[in-house]
Amino acid sequence: xxxxxxxxxxxxxxxxxxxxxxxxxxxxxxxxxxxxxxxxxxxxxxxxxxxxxxxxxxxxxxxxxxxxxxxxxxxxxxxxxxxxxxxxxxxxxxxxxxxxxxxxxxxxxxxxxxxxxxxxxxxxxxxxxxxxxxxxxxxxxxxxxxxxxxxxxxxxxxxxxxxxxxxxxxxxxxxxxxxxxxxxxxxxxxxxxxxxxxxxxxxxxxxxxxxxxxxxxxxxxxxxxxxxxxxxxxxxxxxxxxxxxxxxxxxxxxxxxxxxxxxxxxxxxxxxxxxxxxxxxxxxxxxxxxxxxxxxxxxxxxxxxxxxxxxxxxxxxxxxxxxxxxxxxxxxxxxxxxxxxxxxxxxxxxxxxxxxxxxxxxxxxxxxxxxxxxxxxxxxxxxxxxxxxxxxxxxxxxxxxxxxxxxxxxxxxxxxxxxxxxxxxxxxxxxxxxxxxxxxxxxxxxxxxxxxxxxxx
Amino acid sequence: xxxxxxxxxxxxxxxxxxxxxxxxxxxxxxxxxxxxxxxxxxxxxxxxxxxxxxxxxxxxxxxxxxxxxxxxxxxxxxxxxxxxxxxxxxxxxxxxxxxxxxxxxxxxxxxxxxxxxxxxxxxxxxxxxxxxxxxxxxxxxxxxxxxxxxxxxxxxxxxxxxxxxxxxxxxxxxxxxxxxxxxxxxxxxxxxxxxxxxxxxxxxxxxxxxxxxxxxxxxxxxxxxxxxxxxxxxxxxxxxxxxxxxxxxxxxxxxxxxxxxxxxxxxxxxxxxxxxxxxxxxxxxxxxxxxxxxxxxxxxxxxxxxxxxxxxxxxxxxxxxxxxxxxxxxxxxxxxxxxxxxxxxxxxxxxxxxxxxxxxxxxxxxxxxxxxxxxxxxxxxxxxxxxxxxxxxxxxxxxxxxxxxxxxxxxxxxxxxxxxxxxxxxxxxxxxxxxxxxxxxxxxxxxxxxxxxxxxx
Numbered sequence: 020x021x022x023x024x025x026x027x028x029x030x031x032x033x034x035x036x037x038x039x040x041x042x043x044x045x046x047x048x049x050x051x052x053x054x055x056x057x058x059x060x061x062x063x064x065x066x067x068x069x070x071x072x073x074x075x076x077x078x079x080x081x082x083x084x085x086x087x088x089x090x091x092x093x094x095x096x097x098x099x100x101x102x103x104x105x106x107x108x109x110x111x112x113x114x115x116x117x118x119x120x121x122x123x124x125x126x127x128x129x130x131x132x133x134x135x136x137x138x139x140x141x142x143x144x145x146x147x148x149x150x151x152x153x154x155x156x157x158x159x160x161x162x163x164x165x166x167x168x169x170x171x172x173x174x175x176x177x178x179x180x181x182x183x184x185x186x187x188x189x190x191x192x193x194x195x196x197x198x199x200x201x202x203x204x205x206x207x208x209x210x211x212x213x214x215x216x217x218x219x220x221x222x223x224x225x226x227x228x229x230x231x232x233x234x235x236x237x238x239x240x241x242x243x244x245x246x247x248x249x250x251x252x253x254x255x256x257x258x259x260x261x262x263x264x265x266x267x268x269x270x271x272x273x274x275x276x277x278x279x280x281x282x283x284x285x286x287x288x289x290x291x292x293x294x295x296x297x298x299x300x301x302x303x304x305x306x307x308x309x310x311x312x313x314x315x316x317x318x319x320x321x322x323x324x325x326x327x328x329x330x331x332x333x334x335x336x337x338x339x340x341x342x343x344x345x346x347x348x349x350x351x352x353x354x355x356x357x358x359x360x361x362x363x364x365x366x367x368x369x370x371x372x373x374x375x376x377x378x379x380x381x382x383x384x385x386x387x388x389x390x391x392x393x394x395x396x397x398x399x400x401x402x403x404x405x406x407x408x409x410x411x412x413x414x415x416x417x418x419x420x421x422x423x424x425x426x427x428x429x430x431x432x433x434x435x436x437x438x439x440x441x442x443x444x445x446x447x448x449x450x451x452x453x454x455x456x457x458x459x460x461x462x463x464x465x466x467x468x469x470x471x472x473x474x475x476x
Numbered sequence: 477x478x479x480x481x482x483x484x485x486x487x488x489x490x491x492x493x494x495x496x497x498x499x500x501x502x503x504x505x506x507x508x509x510x511x512x513x514x515x516x517x518x519x520x521x522x523x524x525x526x527x528x529x530x531x532x533x534x535x536x537x538x539x540x541x542x543x544x545x546x547x548x549x550x551x552x553x554x555x556x557x558x559x560x561x562x563x564x565x566x567x568x569x570x571x572x573x574x575x576x577x578x579x580x581x582x583x584x585x586x587x588x589x590x591x592x593x594x595x596x597x598x599x600x601x602x603x604x605x606x607x608x609x610x611x612x613x614x615x616x617x618x619x620x621x622x623x624x625x626x627x628x629x630x631x632x633x634x635x636x637x638x639x640x641x642x643x644x645x646x647x648x649x650x651x652x653x654x655x656x657x658x659x660x661x662x663x664x665x666x667x668x669x670x671x672x673x674x675x676x677x678x679x680x681x682x683x684x685x686x687x688x689x690x691x692x693x694x695x696x697x698x699x700x701x702x703x704x705x706x707x708x709x710x711x712x713x714x715x716x717x718x719x720x721x722x723x724x725x726x727x728x729x730x731x732x733x734x735x736x737x738x739x740x741x742x743x744x745x746x747x748x749x750x751x752x753x754x755x756x757x758x759x760x761x762x763x764x765x766x767x768x769x770x771x772x773x774x775x776x777x778x779x780x781x782x783x784x785x786x787x788x789x790x791x792x793x794x795x796x797x798x799x800x801x802x803x804x805x806x807x808x809x810x811x812x813x814x815x816x817x818x819x820x821x822x823x824x825x826x827x828x829x830x831x832x833x834x835x836x837x838x839x840x841x842x843x844x845x846x847x848x849x850x851x852x853x854x855x856x857x858x859x860x861x862x863x864x865x866x867x868x869x870x871x872x873x874x875x876x877x878x879x880x881x882x883x884x885x886x887x888x889x890x891x892x893x894x895x896x897x898x899x900x901x902x903x904x905x906x907x908x909x910x911x912x913x914x915x916x917x918x919x920x921x922x923x924x925x926x927x928x929x930x931x932x933x
Contacts, residue, residue, distance in 0.1 A: 108872060110871070110872060110873075110874075110883065111873065111874050111875060111878045111879055111882060111883060112874050114827070114828060114875070114878050114882065115817075115823060115824045115827040115828065116823050116824065117822070117823040117824075118823070120823075121823070145868060145871070148868045149868050149869045152868065152869075153869070311814060313818075314814035314815060314817055314818050315814055315817060315823065315882070316817075316823050317817040317818055317820075317821055317822055317823035317825070318818075319818060320818060343882075344878070344879075344882040344883050345869060345882070345883055346869070347869070347885075354811075357768060357771035357772055358771060360572075360771055360772060360773075360774040361770075361771050361774055361775075361776060361777060363774075364774055365574070365774055366572060366573050366574040366575070366577075366578070366772065366773050366774035367572045367573065367574075368774070370571065370572040371571060371572065411602060411605045411606050411609065411913065411917070412606045412609075412610070412802060412803070412804070412886075414567070414602070414917070414920060414924075415565065415567060415920055415921075415923070415924035415927070416567075416568065416924075417567075417568050417569050417924070417927065417928060417931060418568060418571070421568045421571050421801070422568055422801075425568060425571065425772070425800075425801040425802070426567065426568060426801045426802055428804075428885060428886075428887060429869075429885075429887075430885060430886075430887030456868065460868075460871070463871060463872055466872070467871075467872035467873075467874070470872070470874065471874060474874060
């Protein structure tokens with residue numbers, strides 16, 4: 020590789036999860052090539068786990084221009100493992116309501132009026148901008164018109180996994196489960212060559228999808244090698260209703276239907292008991308913790324300490340901006356670490372390293388992308404962010420991992436790279452993405468007038 | 477008053493608590509005079525509670541230059557009702573430990589080595605900068621060397637209430653309870669003419685202060701008209717030990733000793749039962765909710781819905797940066813609203829308006845300053861912030877109160893005024909404060925080296 024094809028960035032700190040711990044390097048430089056792959060990581064000194072180090076030859080090194088960020092932390096981009104990006108257009112449109120009222124009385128009726136390909140393209144563009152500026156480089160998105168969402172993510176330069184929706188009831192997008200599945204396969208066929216995209220099947224939830232449809236989803240997922248991403252045991256009501264209707268808890272039903280596997284992604288997992296947790300562990304399933312949304316809808320707090328102890332991989336997600344109301348993975352990471360302590364009645368529960376891992380490598384594992392992203396290692400993609408240590412609120416700093424989780428906010432993110440491409444430069448979107456955002460903001464105005472009218476109705 | 481002595485600022489929205497609700501004004505302009513007092517609030521249109529409106533005569537109006545902020549929300553500055561500002565120098569120095577280990581094994585030994593007037597001046601200066609930039613205009617501070625802390629707040633242009641410490645055990649600052657009390661009275665005498673300062677007596681906690689000392693504190697407080705600010709029932713252990721040692725719960729003991737009154741400020745109040753809450757209500761006491769710190773130390777979640785229902789005034793605080801690890805009232809306000817919902821198992825609990833009120837007027841009431849600050853009303857001081865609506869993450873917006881609590885972060889604060897003086901202008905500290913911060917940052921480096929050494933010991 021020619022030196023001119025290599026990019027490099029240096030910062031006072033580099034922090035990354037590794038397979039067996041957390042690496043904290045001082046005075047680190049990371050190099051990547053045109054393919055977006057990391058080719059070397061240099062560090063003058065390491066606090067922990069120096070095993071990921073590698074050094075370029077002196078010759079190659081000399082001609083490479085290194086962007087020096089000084090007092091900053093380089094780390095993997097955050098992975099938002101559960102989102103409904105387009106719902107950004109309904110941010111704060113229905114607050115302070117419990118899940119089923121929120122969903123049935125407010126969100127579903129609004130969606131019925133508003134959601135079409137333009138809504139999805141505009142809402143997803145806004146969401147991608149918010150996430151990239153805030154240090155999120157990958158989003159697992161579950162929403163109608165996934166092909167339009169996917170094109171919006173790609174146009175913003177963001178990595179996404181589309182969990183293509185399947186639900187029994189008709190919407191403007193599709194009339195029945197067959198049609199949802201057909202549209203899912205079409206969307207994947209149209210876009211499967213895009214390097215930034217991956218796909219999953221997204222049956223909405225055990226309480227909205229029949230056994231027969233789940234079985235078809237499982238068959239397609241196996242045939243095409245796709246993960247299955249569904250809402251799981253978000254509320255106590257959902258569990259009670261499943262016991263009444265199916266005579267079994269949703270997680271047991273998912274196991275019976277063959278849904279549980281290492282490629283299973285269960286969002287929320289708030290009301291999981293010991294039996295559910297054991298079942299998820301046995302099948303090597305993944306749970307996405309969405310703390311803000313679960314608090315705001317009074318759903319509860321997912322038992323992430325118990326899940327982690329049982330060996331279940333825990334990822335973190337924002338959920339949509341209609342229930343959060345931010346797409347801010349720094350906020351979710353902090354909240355995950357804080358809530359776990361009160362839940363477990365143990366101040367050492369889910370320490371900073373665990374929360375950081377869940378928001379990066381945990382997310383990559385849940386989406387079956389951990390060979391490509393989730394940590395900064397040679398051979399992986401340069402999906403990476405730089406967090407400034409300049410703000411007075413970031414000082415002093417004794418441990419960069421603690422600061423990433425408990426102190427930093429998305430406002431401290433100064434650069435974001437996806438597959439080695441700079442998407443955010445000095446806190447601003449790169450030129451193309453900025454132009455697309457400007458266009459989307461103009462269209463946002465029209466949708467927000469319509470949402471305002473519906474809120475008053 | 478000459479027009480040249482009047483300042484004015486306009487924004488698309490003005491939001492303030494009032495005695496009986498929340499006022500939301502559109503296209504609002506606020507005017508204040510040299511004394512720092514608000515003299516008029518104009519609004520083209522109001523969503524709710526137009527009762528605070530008042531209009532200047534056309535003549536006066538014409539000559540006043542109005543700073544137009546466009547898409548922004550003007551609201552009262554946030555009141556941090558419980559902090560240990562100087563502990564900023566120990567930010568993140570001891571994480572993931574329960575309260576008593578954190579305090580006895582890590583914080584108290586570090587404080588023994590480090591805390592002197594310089595430490596307090598430097599740490600408080602850093603804290604004031606962080607808070608002003610983040611939209612906090614008043615801080616209730618409890619720490620050693622309160623005279624040095626007070627001078628640091630004044631030099632930064634920030635309003636503060638010094639809860640002057642009283643504790644039984646000796647520190648470098650004072651040898652015994654008598655000496656703490658004597659130093660408290662000296663500090664107040666030296667500084668009582670400062671317009672930005674007010675004073676309280678700060679007996680550390682029921683478990684560190686004797687009955688006899690509490691009685692002396694009560695006598696001095698009555699004589700001098702000072703609030704009493706103490707830590708109250710932060711942990712379950714504290715309650716158990718009080719039952720064992722005194723045969724009564726700490727709140728009952730406080731009542732017996734005459735500590736409870738409308739001028740009583742109890743910080744934390746995590747482990748309050750129905751009896752404690754009734755006692756606080758009967759005596760019109762105040763509780764400061766510190767959600768991040770209470771989660772991080774696994775202390776629990778204060779019952780703020782029950783307190784509010786009983787009529788107890790609830791304020792919000794950050795606690796110190798050694799247990800939070802941020803001095804970020806936006807974060808605490810959001811967390812207060814979110815946690816209350818799961819705690820009460822009710823998504824409508826502690827809605828956005830309640831959290832916003834607690835972080836502003838609730839704080840002012842707790843500190844006995846509500847005649848002067850806590851809301852934007854004619855005759856009150858212009859302690860005020862402007863929150864930008866420009867960020868993509870703040871859009872769209874359907875309700876500015878919801879967005880202030882659930883969406884905005886301190887990074888959205890663009891201007892901060894205390895007593896009508898601009899302390900933060902376009903996200904930067906005013907010139908004098910900036911210079912003082914620059915000096916403090918140089919001194920911070922020396923202290924953080926010493927903290928690093930102590931952490932390794």
